[in-house]
Amino acid sequence: MEASLASNRSVKLNFYMYYFLVFFGIGALSPLLSVYLRDDIGLSGSQIGMVLSISPVVMILIQPVWGIISDATKKPVTLLTIALVMTAVMGIVFSAVSSYALIIAAAGILAVFQAALIPLSDSISINYVKKTKMDYGSIRLWGAVGFAVSVLAVGKLSEMTGLSVIFYTFTFVMGIGAIFAWQLPRESNSIKVSFKKGMGELVKAPSYFLFLVIAFLILGPILANNFYFGIFIDDLGGGLAGIGLAFMLAAGSEAPVMKFANRWIRKFGMKQILLLAAAVSTLRWFLYFLEPPIGLVYATTIAQGFSTGLFIPAALQYVKDLAPVSAGATAIGLYSAVGNGLGNWFCTFLGGFILEFYSVFAVYFFFGCLSLAAVILLLFVKQKRTA
Known part of the structure; x- marks a missing residue:
């Protein structure tokens, strides 16, 4: 009984840390990306709009693909971990490019992998919640906490060191998040x-x-x-x-x-x-x-x-x-x-x-x-x- 309770506490901690870190990473990059593109790269307003609009379009097209692959392989945790690692890698790649064409390409590839994060993790957590009668809101709450802490901390850090720090923070946090993602429960109950x-x-x-x-x-x-x-x-x-x-x-x-x-x-x-x-x-x-x-x-x-x-x-x-x-x-x-x-x-x-x-x-x-x-x-x- 004690071992079971300890195991449940460990799984909860993994969920809390996963959501905290992923939303911390999102909070580090998204709010300041437009400022970076304008002030550091020198893109025009229409160019910034084009770069930033890539993510929602990719998500419409790619999120169903991730779902299909997850249903077919029955390995959402493995897919989520791979997506997080590649998301982290693309954060560094994004920071290294400065031409408009390469920024468009980097934003598109980043969006492909980032599109998998929330749907797959939500699917994993909902399956776990149904099995254990746990409160889903208590899990997602840590995402809100992570985002709120991130935007304040990274904003101050950017003012002290420069805007490029948003990419390094994003990569580091998403990389750590992959460790916790790998330890999430592997139940998969897909509904067709x-x-x-x-x-x-x-x-x-x-x-x-x-x-x-x-x-x-x-x-x-x-x-x-x-x-x-x-x-x-x-x-x-x-x-x-x-x-x-x-x-x-x-x-x-x-x-x-x-x-x-x-x-x-x-x-x-x-x-x-x-x-x-x-x-x-x-x-x-x-x-x-x-x-x-x-x-x-x-x-x-x-x-x-x-x-x-x-x-x-x-x-x-x-x-x-x-x-x-x-x-x-x-x-x-x-x-x-x-x-x-x-x-x-x-x-x-x-x-x-x-x-x-x-x-x-x-x-x-x-x-x-x-x-x-x-x-x-x-x-x-x-x-x-x-x-």
């Missing part, structure tokens, strides 16, 4: 879903496709903000340490809100919570367009908790409620592809051109207009009853 059959069922739920448009308009700006927020803070005079502080405050505000999200959904209704999240996003983006004082920006970063922290859990639940039971997996997969993939790509790509020809503040006006359109569309989606 017919996409064609699922789509046939979803056609019978037109409100679902309206909600896909809303997810595109809300999640696109939220995710693209991760790339442009650094430039925004830098142009307001916040510096690299200020970028880290702003990202830490924003990321840190999500977990407490998520903790109460389901309770609020039951109390106020799902549509009202979705409207609140969309409205908060809209107001935040329009505020940033007005070039507010840096202190006000820091104070309003907690809005991310009420936008991202509420919208993501409410949207996932809404999608599950809208879709027929037999098409649940297809509905969530398509929702993720449209919001996290297409929406992210569209806003990141066009944001680069707006940055080049206007300013980063105009990028946030663009984000605000998209989110406002989502608020209007939300008024037309049907209210879901909450249990």
